Amino acid sequence: MEFDYDLFVIGGGSGGVRAARLTAQDGHKVALAEESRMGGTCVIRGCVPKKLMVFASEYPEAVGFARDYGWDATIGKFDWSAFSTRMNQELDRLESVYETNAEKAGVKIYHSRVTVEDAHTIKLSDGQTCTAKHILIAAGGHPVRPDMKNADIGMVSDDVFNLKALPGKLLIVGGGYIGCEMAGIFNGLGVETSMFIRGAQILRGFDEETRGHIADCMARRGVTIHTGCAPVEIERRGDKVWVKGSNGHQEEFDDILWATGRKPNTRDLIAESVGVKLDRKGAIRVDDYSQTDVPSIFAIGDVTGRVELTPVAIREAVAFHETVFKGNKTPVDHDLIPTAVFTQPEMGTVGLSEEDAAEQEPTLVYATAFRPMQQAFAGGEERVLFKMLVSRETDKVLGVHIVGPGAGEMIQFVGVALKMGATKADFDRTCAVHPTMAEELVTLKEPVRVLD
Numbered sequence: 001m002e003f004d005y006d007l008f009v010i011g012g013g014s015g016g017v018r019a020a021r022l023t024a025q026d027g028h029k030v031a032l033a034e035e036s037r038m039g040g041t042c043v044i045r046g047c048v049p050k051k052l053m054v055f056a057s058e059y060p061e062a063v064g065f066a067r068d069y070g071w072d073a074t075i076g077k078f079d080w081s082a083f084s085t086r087m088n089q090e091l092d093r094l095e096s097v098y099e100t101n102a103e104k105a106g107v108k109i110y111h112s113r114v115t116v117e118d119a120h121t122i123k124l125s126d127g128q129t130c131t132a133k134h135i136l137i138a139a140g141g142h143p144v145r146p147d148m149k150n151a152d153i154g155m156v157s158d159d160v161f162n163l164k165a166l167p168g169k170l171l172i173v174g175g176g177y178i179g180c181e182m183a184g185i186f187n188g189l190g191v192e193t194s195m196f197i198r199g200a201q202i203l204r205g206f207d208e209e210t211r212g213h214i215a216d217c218m219a220r221r222g223v224t225i226h227t228g229c230a231p232v233e234i235e236r237r238g239d240k241v242w243v244k245g246s247n248g249h250q251e252e253f254d255d256i257l258w259a260t261g262r263k264p265n266t267r268d269l270i271a272e273s274v275g276v277k278l279d280r281k282g283a284i285r286v287d288d289y290s291q292t293d294v295p296s297i298f299a300i301g302d303v304t305g306r307v308e309l310t311p312v313a314i315r316e317a318v319a320f321h322e323t324v325f326k327g328n329k330t331p332v333d334h335d336l337i338p339t340a341v342f343t344q345p346e347m348g349t350v351g352l353s354e355e356d357a358a359e360q361e362p363t364l365v366y367a368t369a370f371r372p373m374q375q376a377f378a379g380g381e382e383r384v385l386f387k388m389l390v391s392r393e394t395d396k397v398l399g400v401h402i403v404g405p406g407a408g409e410m411i412q413f414v415g416v417a418l419k420m421g422a423t424k425a426d427f428d429r430t431c432a433v434h435p436t437m438a439e440e441l442v443t444l445k446e447p448v449r450v451l452d
């Protein structure tokens with residue numbers, strides 16, 4: 001059978017663009033449809049603008065340090081409008097880089113919403129159809145609001161990057177990656193920031209001690225964290241929003257940010273007759289090779305609800321390309337993914353939490369929390385945390401968790417060591433770099449706990 005394309009990719013985000021470019025560069029006929037802006041979540045309303053906002057929000061602290069180091073420095077006022085204009089210019093530039101690079105590789109781009117009509121047919125919003133030997137769904141996800149009265153009041157993370165002005169006083173609902181990163185950003189930009197967290201602690205799923213350390217630091221920096229508190233009533237009162245929490249706490253805010261999770265973009269995407277199966281959360285069900293229940297259709301990235309991180313979507317794209325277009329069956333490797341949460345202070349983490357390690361096998365826990373040189377000199381109270389979990393039996397390092405400046409940068413390299421199967425002895429025989437914070441990783445002496 002003749003097809004219009006060898007590959008049709010749905011979604012111009014991190015995963016989709018990588019798969020399309022690699023396949024087109026190999027000389028295959030490739031098309032890609034994007035209904036919004038090229039670059040997708042990461043570039044337009046995720047990692048990139050978020051990180052730029054993190055940078056912007058860290059300057060007051062940096063100027064505070066500058067004073068302690070002898071500079072006659074004051075911070076002045078933050079001009080959201082000037083920053084936001086610049087940030088959006090940068091996003092426009094990156095969007096155009098994504099588009100140009102895909103086109104240069106030979107990808108035909110359709111600026112259109114598309115749907116999957118059968119195992120080989122795509123329908124564009126103008127009614128036109130295209131056929132392809134393989135279809136790759138990389139449609140990403142979107143933020144969700146809870147199902148409760150007046151939850152349409154306030155914003156979601158997508159809206160943060162288009163704010164006309166900063167709120168004076170903000171409530172963030174949800175204590176996951178997005179809630180905690182946004183709390184640090186808004187607090188740093190001078191917004192009075194509170195969080196409503198359903199559970200007992202922020203950042204569910206991460207190492208318990210590390211979560212506690214970050215929460216303490218965030219609170220000390222000025223974020224008010226209400227734990228065991230989900231909103232139960234919301235009302236607009238004039239230009240304020242009144243919120244009542246499940247623990248009885250009531251307060252008025254200028255705005256709400258719902259950071260209550262994300263859902264895959266699968267609604268009305270694939271005709272039921274096609275046979276692609278979704279899981280309970282609406283994510284596309286795939287095997288280890290990202291193949292769906294329909295052999296010609298594959299799915300990667302957030303739309304599969306596996307690990308929702310940009311580098312993971314990109315690796316899934318590469319594995320898909322190897323498997324389908326290089327004849328080299330490559331399963332996706334989701335083991336030991338290093339990640340950073342850009343809270344203030346930042347967290348870098350790879351491998352098992354103390355709780356998961358203890359569940360798995362007898363574990364030695366090494367940990368140290370101390371005031372780093374730069375802080376101590378300035379009279380700062382905040383401590384950095386370095387924590388390492390080691391198998392009692394094999395000496396293998398099972399997990400590393402770091403909280404402090406540059407934790408994201410440090411964990412990248414720790415990730416390499418863990419991927420190579422490093423033992424505690426390997427860390428110990430590595431010479432320290434002095435004076436750094438990271439030297440703690442190779443000088444952790446005695447375990448603080450032994451979990452049998």
Ligand SMILES: Cc1cc2nc3c(=O)[nH]c(=O)nc-3n(C[C@H](O)[C@H](O)[C@H](O)COP(=O)(O)OP(=O)(O)OC[C@H]3O[C@@H](n4cnc5c(N)ncnc54)[C@H](O)[C@@H]3O)c2cc1C
Nearest residue numbers: 011013014015035040041042046114140301302308309310
């Ligand atoms: C606020 C925020 C901060 C984040 N920060 C980080 C971070 O610091 N580090 C990190 O690793 N990850 C981060 N992430 C996660 C990361 O952005 C995602 O994991 C990544 O972008 C997923 O890529 P993807 O290719 O699967 O999907 P996406 O990038 O979401 O791309 C999907 C694209 O498909 C398009 N689309 C959907 N349906 C259709 C259709 N029917 N027709 C045509 N086009 C369609 C969408 O418009 C979208 O552009 C963050 C996410 C958010 C929301």
Ligand SMILES: NC(=O)c1ccc[n+]([C@@H]2O[C@H](COP(=O)([O-])OP(=O)(O)OC[C@H]3O[C@@H](n4cnc5c(N)ncnc54)[C@H](O)[C@@H]3O)[C@@H](O)[C@H]2O)c1
Nearest residue numbers: 146174175176177178179198230259260261262308340341
């Ligand atoms: N630095 C990074 O790499 C980075 C940054 C942002 C996002 N991400 C990715 O995006 C994904 C989604 O992030 P997210 O923060 O949207 O989701 P999440 O699942 O991490 O957090 C959502 C939080 O909202 C809470 N919640 C849900 N409903 C609630 C309610 N009614 N009241 C109170 N709390 C409620 C949940 O308990 C949870 O803690 C992450 O899992 C991550 O993979 C990564």
